[in-house]
Amino acid sequence: MRKGVILLAALAVAVLAGGLWITRAVPLPESAVPESAGDAAAGEQVFVAAGCASCHHAPEAEGDAKRVLAGGQRFPSDFGTFVAPNVSPHPEAGIGTWSLAQFASAVQRGVSPEGAHYYPAFPYTAYARMTAQDVADLWAFWQTLPPDATPSAAHEVGFPFNIRRSLGVWKTLYLREDWVMEEVPDATVDRGRYLVEALAHCGECHTPRDALGGLERDAWLGGAPNPNGRGTIPDLRPGALDWSATDIAYYLESGFTPDFDSAGGHMVAVIENFAQLPAEDRAAVAAYLKALPGGE
Known part of the structure; x- marks a missing residue:
């Protein structure tokens, strides 16, 4: 009986350890982050093509105000309603204190500087295919955008989808860097x-x-x-x-x-x-x- 209890305890510990390993947040490796500074002019084209402002500007913004990335737009889904956060260069309300490496990990791996998973309403499963230089250029352009002090609103996601750790399993299944169209003619x-x-x-x-x-x-x-x-x-x-x-x-x-x-x-x-x-x-x-x- 005693041996059986010990065996079950050991098995439980092994399962827990495996679960923690699979669900951990894995940032982009340092080798994948470019060492040189990006080009802001080139980054503006990446910013436009990636549609960053389309999701992160304030709900009623028009014209130049769409480049103030204050967040607040709501995106309903089967898993709850996601609210775009403030990603302006503001040092407290936004992402102004981030490094290029932290930005790249967020964009391409869905990992926050604190080591938490981002929800895939943020399309990092697509951005995972971006070139390192485009990420660096995008970050260089990001520094030219106006900061905004609007606090980010919380997502409206209920149990069990509010357990962010579980996204580690989701990423194992769906976060891929390979192309859907494997071969291109030109x-x-x-x-x-x-x-x-x-x-x-x-x-x-x-x-x-x-x-x-x-x-x-x-x-x-x-x-x-x-x-x-x-x-x-x-x-x-x-x-x-x-x-x-x-x-x-x-x-x-x-x-x-x-x-x-x-x-x-x-x-x-x-x-x-x-x-x-x-x-x-x-x-x-x-x-x-x-x-x-x-x-x-």
């Missing part, structure tokens, strides 16, 4: 892949999710229910989206479809961002979408 599609799968994180909205909230990569960009419960987000695969590459590029610049309809919802902000990028980037996204398989 440099244009390669650039489109980088924009769609990494910076612009298009799959976060346009790909269905499983019961745990992970993207179903077998149905990549195949459309999904709208998280707010109203309607669906369209399928972008060639068999469902019969627009020409020119049509797609023009839509990303103007918001107008070939049928003279216009974009709505969060896509308005996406187009606002893409309209600021070079025409070559919009053409690259179009080429990528036309190169996708499936959707018939």
Whole structure:
């Protein structure tokens, strides 16, 4: 009996240790953080393509105020409502005291400077594919943005999803750096892949999710229910989206479809961002979408 109790206790300790190991927050290794300072001008283009302001500006912000990253926008989901935090360079309310390494770990691993997991409403599963130089450039541009003292609001997430430690298991399943489109035919599609799968994180909205909230990569960009419960987000695969590459590029610049309809919802902000990028980037996204398989 005594030996059995000892064995069970040892097993319990081993299970606990394994659970703590699997659920730990793992920051980006130092070797993956660039040593040189980034370029702020290049970082502005990364900032726009990644849609940082679209989520983190104040709810009613317009014009230049959209670059004041005070947070406060609400994003409902099946797991609760997530509230965008203040990520301005303010030293107390924002992230003004962070280092480049801490910023890179947050953006690409979803790990806070305190060693806690961020919820994947922050699309670090897409940003994990960013180049180290783009992260450094983005951080350099971040330093030029105005600080704001607005306190961050808490997420409205109930049990058991409020146990952040469990996100370590979620990351084991879904945090990957490999590309969905494994091979690309040319440099244009390669650039489109980088924009769609990494910076612009298009799959976060346009790909269905499983019961745990992970993207179903077998149905990549195949459309999904709208998280707010109203309607669906369209399928972008060639068999469902019969627009020409020119049509797609023009839509990303103007918001107008070939049928003279216009974009709505969060896509308005996406187009606002893409309209600021070079025409070559919009053409690259179009080429990528036309190169996708499936959707018939």
